[in-house]
Amino acid sequence: MDPTNNSAEARAPPPFDLKAYISRYESQSETALQRLLFLAHHFHTEAGGNNTSAITGEAFEMAVAQIKSTGNYRRYLEEYGAVETSPDNASTTNADQSPELTSPLRKNSVAGDQHPLSKNIIQYYIEYDPNFAPISKIEAQNQLDTLEGRLSTAQSHIMKESIRTALLALAEFHKKRGELREALRRVFRSREYCTSGRQHTQVCLLLAELSADLREWGSVRESITRAEHTVMGDIDDRLFHHKLRALQGLASLAEGRYYDAAKSFTSVSSDLTNEINSVISAEDIAMYGSLLGLATFDREMLHSLVIDGSFKVRLELVPDMREALRHYSRAEYGQCLSILQHTLKRDLLIDIHLHSHVPVLLDMVRDKCIEQYFQPYSSASLEKMGSVFGCTLKEMEMVVVKLIGNGSLGEGARVNIADFTLRVESGDSLDKKTRRRARVAAAKMGAHFTRSAEGMIMRAACIENCVTIQGEKQRRGGRARVGRPQMQEDDPEMVVDDDPEVEKSAGPIEMDGSDSDEDIMEIENPNEF
Numbered sequence: 001m002d003p004t005n006n007s008a009e010a011r012a013p014p015p016f017d018l019k020a021y022i023s024r025y026e027s028q029s030e031t032a033l034q035r036l037l038f039l040a041h042h043f044h045t046e047a048g049g050n051n052t053s054a055i056t057g058e059a060f061e062m063a064v065a066q067i068k069s070t071g072n073y074r075r076y077l078e079e080y081g082a083v084e085t086s087p088d089n090a091s092t093t094n095a096d097q098s099p100e101l102t103s104p105l106r107k108n109s110v111a112g113d114q115h116p117l118s119k120n121i122i123q124y125y126i127e128y129d130p131n132f133a134p135i136s137k138i139e140a141q142n143q144l145d146t147l148e149g150r151l152s153t154a155q156s157h158i159m160k161e162s163i164r165t166a167l168l169a170l171a172e173f174h175k176k177r178g179e180l181r182e183a184l185r186r187v188f189r190s191r192e193y194c195t196s197g198r199q200h201t202q203v204c205l206l207l208a209e210l211s212a213d214l215r216e217w218g219s220v221r222e223s224i225t226r227a228e229h230t231v232m233g234d235i236d237d238r239l240f241h242h243k244l245r246a247l248q249g250l251a252s253l254a255e256g257r258y259y260d261a262a263k264s265f266t267s268v269s270s271d272l273t274n275e276i277n278s279v280i281s282a283e284d285i286a287m288y289g290s291l292l293g294l295a296t297f298d299r300e301m302l303h304s305l306v307i308d309g310s311f312k313v314r315l316e317l318v319p320d321m322r323e324a325l326r327h328y329s330r331a332e333y334g335q336c337l338s339i340l341q342h343t344l345k346r347d348l349l350i351d352i353h354l355h356s357h358v359p360v361l362l363d364m365v366r367d368k369c370i371e372q373y374f375q376p377y378s379s380a381s382l383e384k385m386g387s388v389f390g391c392t393l394k395e396m397e398m399v400v401v402k403l404i405g406n407g408s409l410g411e412g413a414r415v416n417i418a419d420f421t422l423r424v425e426s427g428d429s430l431d432k433k434t435r436r437r438a439r440v441a442a443a444k445m446g447a448h449f450t451r452s453a454e455g456m457i458m459r460a461a462c463i464e465n466c467v468t469i470q471g472e473k474q475r476r477g478g479r480a481r482v483g484r485p486q487m488q489e490d491d492p493e494m495v496v497d498d499d500p501e502v503e504k505s506a507g508p509i510e511m512d513g514s515d516s517d518e519d520i521m522e523i524e525n526p527n528e529f
Contacts, residue, residue: 012342012343013342013343013344013346013347016055016346016350018039018055018058018059018062019062021039022035022036022062024274024277024281024282024283024284025277025278025281026274026277026278028066028069028070028176029277029278029279030175030178030180030213030278031213031277031278031279031280032066033063033066033067033072033075033178034213034352035352036059036060036062036063036066037059037060037063037079038350038352039055039056039059039350040055040056040059040060040063040121040122040125041056041121042349042350042355043055043056043059044056044121052124052125056121056125057125057126060122060125060126061125061126063079064076064122064126068132068136070176070177071136071139071140071176071177072136072176072177072178073132073133073136073137073140073177074177074178074179075178076132076133076136077133079120079122080120080122080123080128081120081123082128082133140177143173144170144173147166147169147170147173148170150166150169151163151166151167151170154166160193160195161193161195163190163193164190164193164194164199167186167187167189167190167193168186168187168190168202168206170183170186171183171184171186171187171190171206174186175210180210180213180214181214183210184207184210184211184214187203187206187207187210188207190203191203197236198236198237200227200230201227201237201240204223204224204226204227204230204244205227205240205243205244205276207219207223208220208223208224208227208244208247209247209276209278209279211223212247212250212251212279213279215254217250217251217254217255220247220248220250220251221248221251224244224247224248224251227244228241228244239269239271239272239275242267242268242269242271242272243272243275243276245264245265245267245268246264246265246268246272246276246279246280246285247276247279247280248264249261249262249264249265249268249285249288249289250279250280250353252264253288253292253353253354253357254353256357258292258295258296258357258361258364259292259296259297261288261292262289262292262293262295262296262297263305265285265288265289265292265293266289266293266305266306266309266311268285268289269310270310270311270313270314272285282314282317283317283318284351284353285314286311286314286315286317286318286321287318287321287347287348287351287354288353288354289306289311289314290306290311290314290315290318290321290322290325291321291348291354291361291365292361293305293306294306294324294325294328294365294368295361295364295365295368296364299329299372302325302328302329303329306325307325307326307329320339320343320344320347321344323339324336324339324340324344327339328369331372331373333369333370333372333373333388333389334388334389334390336365336369337365337366337369337389337390338390340362340365341362341390345358345362366389366399367399367402367403367408369389370385370389370399370400370403371403371408371409373385373388373389374409374422374424377424378423378424379421379422379423379424380421380422381419381420381421381422382396382397382400382415382420382421382422383396383420385400385422393420397415397420400415400422401415409422409424
């Protein structure tokens with residue numbers, strides 16, 4: 001669906017400013033590096049396999065600068081496709097036994113400046129530096145030895161505060177070099193040496209942030225739950241719980257629980273701005289909360305939590321999203337979808353957390369707009385609806401059929417193929433059908449009760465006259481009951497019921513409630529009522 005007919009309200013997105021975008025995040029953070037590399041690959045793919053992108057080159061330059069400043073040689077080798085080999089295939093800590101670092105394995109490029117799409121596209125923008133990785137590895141080993149020595153000294157003196165500080169310093173060292181799992185292990189060990197609420201909050205947030213960088217959302221939720229139940233009362237960070245909600249929103253978004261994510265993001269205080277920009281920025285919270293709220297909240301909740309609530313302060317950071325919400329609140333659904341498709345879609349697709357959910361979320365917003373548009377009508381032309389929402393008649397028909405199938409347009413909604421109109425039955429017609437179903441159900445219940453009463457009367461009469469009723473199989477091979485007269489086949493006064501369904505117990509006859517086809521057709525005949 002492409003709402004081109006409403007492009008007057010929408011405008012093309014402005015040129016992408018990479019420096020302004022990346023300045024939202026903490027300098028030299030793992031999030032900033034991941035986003036730079038994601039943007040580089042995204043714009044390279046968008047430019048095509050035989051072209052280069054200026055934004056991709058700029059993003060790679062900024063990423064390489066950060067990698068070299070932090071000594072993250074492993075990520076450097078990974079991007080260039082270099083091979084890190086070890087003679088014994090085991091990790092070692094001594095400098096003289098360190099793995100050999102080789103040059104990247106370049107694929108044969110095609111003629112001229114053309115090159116195929118490749119995972120290691122950085123080699124087409126920035127030349128590989130063979131000296132960086134070995135030198136950085138030696139410097140990192142020396143620094144690691146120093147930090148390990150401080151930890152050993154603190155452990156020998158059994159000083160809890162010194163041990164905790166040394167472990168956090170080691171965690172920061174590993175985090176800067178992209179060794180996130182090792183950093184996570186160091187932070188987890190430091191929990192044992194926390195003695196105050198402030199220290200517990202610091203450790204819990206570090207665990208959640210590292211898990212988010214690793215995309216281990218189950219660990220993020222576990223860390224948040226542990227923080228909410230184990231942190232002491234003397235917390236000096238008044239935004240601590242709001243930081244947890246922002247991280248909880250990221251985890252819910254990644255797992256596809258959009259409603260829960262919208263609730264988490266919209267509940268974050270507007271006072272939280274750059275305090276957690278090592279993972280998520282204030283602009284991200286505003287964009288995630290407003291888009292997810294538009295896709296999942298009903299109109300009343302959207303106004304109370306997003307448009308008119310405390311969250312509306314954040315909408316100043318995303319003016320295009322604010323305009324889309326304004327059009328939606330005014331029932332100008334075509335303009336709302338036009339802004340989402342033409343102005344905001346690029347920004348949504350370049351977000352590292354949101355890009356894979358964009359098609360689903362935009363479809364949810366479109367379906368919601370169609371439901372709201374048709375709600376006051378009993379009949380609407382599909383062609384006219386297509387012009388409002390900017391799609392062809394065939395596309396609108398497919399969308400409407402899907403909405404009818406899942407019941408979103410209400411009971412009784414139908415598409416008339418003859419004149420391509422969407423119709424819904426009136427309330428009187430639906431009430432008439434409901435009353436008819438109730439009468440049919442009552443008639444079936446009465447017939448079932450009548451048969452059950454007749455069966456009980458017949459059973460009581462048989463018991464009173466000492467009559468035992470047996471089926472065909474039981475008469476042939478069964479044994480007569482002791483103390484009761486056996487029925488004779490040649491007795492003219494005895495009427496034998498060969499129905500095997502009749503029970504031999506003395507209780508009332510149990511009916512299964514099923515009706516024959518003739519009974520159902522006879523009961524459901526509307527002429528009877």
